[in-house]
Amino acid sequence: MTTNWFDDSHPAMLEEKLENGMVKCHLSPRNCVIAEGRRGFCGVRANKDGNLVTLNYGKSVHATVETIETEAIFHYAPGDRILSMGNIGCMLNCDYCQNWKTSQARMVNNENVFRYTPQDVVDMALRHNIRVISWTYNDPVVWHEFVIDTARLAQQHGIKNLYKSAFFITPEAIEQLIPVIDIFSISIKSMDPDYYKKLTKGWIQPVLDGAIQAYKSGKHVELSTLMVTDISDNEETARALTNFVLENMGPEVPIHFVRFHPDYKMINTTRTPIPRLEQARKVAKEMGMKHVYLGNVYDNDAVNTYCAGCEQLQVTRYGLNAQLVGIDAEGNCTKCAKPAGFKVFQEPAKPRQSVDVLPADAQLTNASYMWEGDIKALHVQVRNDTPETQMIYTRRVGDATVPTEWSIIPLLPAESHRFIAAKSLPEEQGVEVAIPAGIHSSLHQVFDRAHFPTTAVGEGTLNADATPLPAFKGVGLS
Numbered sequence: 001m002t003t004n005w006f007d008d009s010h011p012a013m014l015e016e017k018l019e020n021g022m023v024k025c026h027l028s029p030r031n032c033v034i035a036e037g038r039r040g041f042c043g044v045r046a047n048k049d050g051n052l053v054t055l056n057y058g059k060s061v062h063a064t065v066e067t068i069e070t071e072a073i074f075h076y077a078p079g080d081r082i083l084s085m086g087n088i089g090c091m092l093n094c095d096y097c098q099n100w101k102t103s104q105a106r107m108v109n110n111e112n113v114f115r116y117t118p119q120d121v122v123d124m125a126l127r128h129n130i131r132v133i134s135w136t137y138n139d140p141v142v143w144h145e146f147v148i149d150t151a152r153l154a155q156q157h158g159i160k161n162l163y164k165s166a167f168f169i170t171p172e173a174i175e176q177l178i179p180v181i182d183i184f185s186i187s188i189k190s191m192d193p194d195y196y197k198k199l200t201k202g203w204i205q206p207v208l209d210g211a212i213q214a215y216k217s218g219k220h221v222e223l224s225t226l227m228v229t230d231i232s233d234n235e236e237t238a239r240a241l242t243n244f245v246l247e248n249m250g251p252e253v254p255i256h257f258v259r260f261h262p263d264y265k266m267i268n269t270t271r272t273p274i275p276r277l278e279q280a281r282k283v284a285k286e287m288g289m290k291h292v293y294l295g296n297v298y299d300n301d302a303v304n305t306y307c308a309g310c311e312q313l314q315v316t317r318y319g320l321n322a323q324l325v326g327i328d329a330e331g332n333c334t335k336c337a338k339p340a341g342f343k344v345f346q347e348p349a350k351p352r353q354s355v356d357v358l359p360a361d362a363q364l365t366n367a368s369y370m371w372e373g374d375i376k377a378l379h380v381q382v383r384n385d386t387p388e389t390q391m392i393y394t395r396r397v398g399d400a401t402v403p404t405e406w407s408i409i410p411l412l413p414a415e416s417h418r419f420i421a422a423k424s425l426p427e428e429q430g431v432e433v434a435i436p437a438g439i440h441s442s443l444h445q446v447f448d449r450a451h452f453p454t455t456a457v458g459e460g461t462l463n464a465d466a467t468p469l470p471a472f473k474g475v476g477l478s
């Protein structure tokens with residue numbers, strides 16, 4: 001008998017029992033009242049025998065090693081590798097969702113669901129020398145119990161927790177998160193209440209209140225706003241967001257204006273013109289914000305960090321990669337010695353081991369993928385089907401300026417591992433992966449940051465500059 005991902009459940013927090021076996025969920029501001037045998041709006045919390053349960057505890061898309069820049073976090077450990085964890089369901093239903101294959105519970109297939117315990121996640125992070133776990137993709141709000149259990153365990157091992165969310169969440173749920181979350185990357189979709197109702201099926205005030213609550217907790221907060229072409233990619237958005245931040249937080253909070261790409265129900269809307277993003281950034285800076293960035297853009301100085309005091313270049317970025325060039329180990333500017341507004345680890349990140357030349361006797365199979373159009377990042381998924389530890393090799397491909405050494409990723413027997421390879425230099429043309437026999441592998445095109453692709457690259461889609469496949473076929477799809 002086939003087991004579906006939603007067949008088993010786990011007790012849920014933030015439950016209120018009502019009369020007649022009904023339960024009320026206080027996790028998101030919807031406060032769904034759920035009858036026996038039914039699910040809430042998110043599709044992953046249900047009433048089972050008069051109790052509120054969660055259907056997605058420990059159920060995840062494939063854990064993925066990425067960089068912290070993937071999460072619109074630029075001022076906390078720049079360039080560090082993170083372990084990205086995404087799950088199933090969402091308390092919103094945005095018309096442009098780039099993770100709709102996992103955020104909309106009714107679209108989720110069993111083959112995209114992996115099961116992890118909190119210990120599995122922490123062990124994975126420790127084994128790959130990762131210092132930050134990121135709760136991300138669809139939205140961690142609806143994974144509340146698993147996030148809290150795992151983040152608490154991670155803390156005990158010195159691992160930080162990053163929460164990337166649209167933050168449509170109740171104050172009491174935020175209070176439960178604050179002790180275990182170190183970094184909040186909050187996506188304020190728009191400053192327009194009508195936009196929220198129409199495009200996200202949520203409402204704005206809880207998001208704004210929640211952002212203030214997270215900021216007041218003293219945790220690291222960065223904000224981002226998707227600039228949807230011809231809808232919100234204008235100066236009014238920039239002014240309203242900046243006013244909100246200046247009135248409730250401060251000019252030092254980094255904000256990100258993020259480029260839109262067509263997806264889900266909005267495949268006929270074009271990408272945001274970069275001059276509109278640049279104008280939004282100009283407006284926010286003129287109003288007094290110290291760190292204003294553009295997201296999902298390449299070859300643009302608006303992704304770098306300069307000292308707000310002496311204008312020394314402090315961090316260079318390209319795509320989802322970053323290099324510290326003007327910050328010391330204490331997070332101060334190397335030129336004027338003033339605090340640079342960064343949180344950095346005292347110890348530099350441990351790089352992966354590497355070799356200049358592939359071992360001759362390893363009998364490796366090489367695959368390459370060349371960057372093309374809007375595809376400038378790839379998830380590489382590998383699984384070791386042999387009884388021994390195996391080494392995977394990966395490197396960048398480009399002109400003579402691009403480093404040619406091979407990074408090594410060790411894979412334990414039966415281990416399945418997924419990592420991002422993202423274009424890191426203008427001169428870089430692609431990525432090459434070398435795998436030994438007995439390793440199952442697949443490549444997945446990544447569209448912009450915090451996108452979890454579910455479909456592997458197949459024949460005919462290589463190097464295609466297109467919307468992620470498969471395309472959304474309609475609201476009634478089950």
Ligand code: SF4
Nearest residue numbers: 025028031032040042
């Ligand atoms: S998390 Fe939100 S959408 Fe899901 S059941 Fe609870 S209140 Fe409803």
